[in-house]
Amino acid sequence: MYQYKESGLNNVILMNGYCFEDTPYGQMVSFDNIEGLHNAIGKWLIKLPRHLNGAEVRFLRHELDLSQKRLGLTLGVSEVTIRRWEKNKDKPISPTSDRFLRVVYSSWTDGRDSTRELIDMLAEMDQEEAKNFKQVHFKEEKRRWEIDYNCHEAQC
Numbered sequence: 001m002y003q004y005k006e007s008g009l010n011n012v013i014l015m016n017g018y019c020f021e022d023t024p025y026g027q028m029v030s031f032d033n034i035e036g037l038h039n040a041i042g043k044w045l046i047k048l049p050r051h052l053n054g055a056e057v058r059f060l061r062h063e064l065d066l067s068q069k070r071l072g073l074t075l076g077v078s079e080v081t082i083r084r085w086e087k088n089k090d091k092p093i094s095p096t097s098d099r100f101l102r103v104v105y106s107s108w109t110d111g112r113d114s115t116r117e118l119i120d121m122l123a124e125m126d127q128e129e130a131k132n133f134k135q136v137h138f139k140e141e142k143r144r145w146e147i148d149y150n151c152h153e154a155q156c
Helices: 034-046 054-063 068-075 079-086 095-109 113-124
Strands: 018-023 026-031 138-141 144-147
Touching: 034 054, 034 068, 034 095, 054 079, 054 095, 068 079, 068 095, 095 113
Parallel strands: none
Antiparallel strands: 018 026, 138 144
């Protein structure tokens, strides 16, 4: 058995799927299908019946390939808050952020292309200056309603 500390989690034990190799720099361990292993760990984490701890938040953030700042923008909290969660300082992750992080990770691993778009949209909401639209214009084409981005108040 091998304690997979490289994941950043102290409670992950591998029964197989790894081997030790001698190199000119000493012994090293290599893993079979590391992507599949991380996917399995992530799926286990999001099903835990308790709040995620700091190391678990960090693991999921890394798997989503998000910086602390980007995850903070996505969850509507500061980068400092993410850093504190990950270091287990002060308060743990909030219940709402915990659940949303699980949903985002689940959608991401299910291969839904729209998840990255959702992450980007949520992260950018607070970065852009709020635009004071008094009206929004919709048009119907081929039995489908869409926002008319070409229509400006002065023209319509």
